Amino acid sequence: MRTATIHRQTGETTIQVTLDLDGTGQYEVETGLGFLDHMLAHLAVHGLFDLTVKASGDLAVDPHHTVEDVALTVGEAFDQALGNRAGIVRIGSAYVPMDEALAFVAVDLSGRPYAVAEMAWAGPTVGGLPVTLIPHFVESLAVTARANVHARLLYGRDDHHQAEALFKALGRALDAATRLDPRRGGAIPSTKGEL
Numbered sequence: 001m002r003t004a005t006i007h008r009q010t011g012e013t014t015i016q017v018t019l020d021l022d023g024t025g026q027y028e029v030e031t032g033l034g035f036l037d038h039m040l041a042h043l044a045v046h047g048l049f050d051l052t053v054k055a056s057g058d059l060a061v062d063p064h065h066t067v068e069d070v071a072l073t074v075g076e077a078f079d080q081a082l083g084n085r086a087g088i089v090r091i092g093s094a095y096v097p098m099d100e101a102l103a104f105v106a107v108d109l110s111g112r113p114y115a116v117a118e119m120a121w122a123g124p125t126v127g128g129l130p131v132t133l134i135p136h137f138v139e140s141l142a143v144t145a146r147a148n149v150h151a152r153l154l155y156g157r158d159d160h161h162q163a164e165a166l167f168k169a170l171g172r173a174l175d176a177a178t179r180l181d182p183r184r185g186g187a188i189p190s191t192k193g194e195l
Contacts, residue, residue: 002178004080008073012065013057019077021178023050031055031070033063035127039167040070046096047171063129064136071137075144082178085109090189092176096169101156103165105173108148111195115142118152119166126159134163138170146195147177 002021008014027044029037031053044051053074057066082088093106117135125131135151142149151170156162181189188194 002081002083004077006073006077006080008069008076010065010069012061013055013069015053015055015057015069015073017054017070017073017077018050018052019074019081020050021078021081023048026050027052029053031066032057032059033066033129035129035163036063036067036070038127039163040074042164042167043074043171043174045171046168047175049171049175063133067129067133067137068140071140072144075141075147078141078145078147078174078178082109084188085111085195086188087180087184087186088189089177089179089181090195092173092178094169094172094176096165096172098156098161098165098168099158101158101161101165102154103156103162103169104150104152104154105166105169106150107170107173107177109145109177109195110148110190111146112148113143113146114148115139116150116152119162120153121159121162122157123159126163131159131163134166 005018025045029040117138121131
């Protein structure tokens with residue numbers, strides 16, 4: 001079973017995440033941030049991950065700590081569910097259109113965290129969420145998932161469409177990368193013998 005349950009407790013947030021890599025896209029997400037919930041739903045549905053996220057944070061301050069800590073916890077769940085990463089495809093990518101917007105995400109579950117997030121937004125917020133927190137979500141996820149993630153918004157006019165395309169692409173790229181490759185026979189997908 002490629003599953004994980006992660007609990008994160010800080011002075012700013014309390015977060016519980018459960019993840020099943022081999023799910024069907026079922027989700028239950030409650031972060032106190034409606035737009036983040038919507039984006040995490042896309043991650044689950046388009047990645048075919050079963051995902052539960054329960055978060056409470058210091059939203060009276062601002063959304064930053066909640067978004068960051070949810071990303072860190074979801075990333076940690078991916079890392080735990082992948083185990084030693086034996087037999088996985090390891091690398092995946094996806095282009096996803098959403099009306100006039102187009103996003104691209106490439107993922108390498110290399111064990112080496114790195115993120116490149118290239119995004120231009122029309123306004124300062126989308127769905128009440130500061131747009132600066134979207135690349136920060138990607139960067140935070142990459143750190144604890146121990147993944148190399150490149151995320152680009154190629155174009156678009158509507159920030160909601162751009163964000164939705166991005167999270168759908170992230171889900172599809174992660175789905176492709178986390179799949180088990182029957183040709184590997186359980187081998188680690190690296191010339192080093194470990195990830």
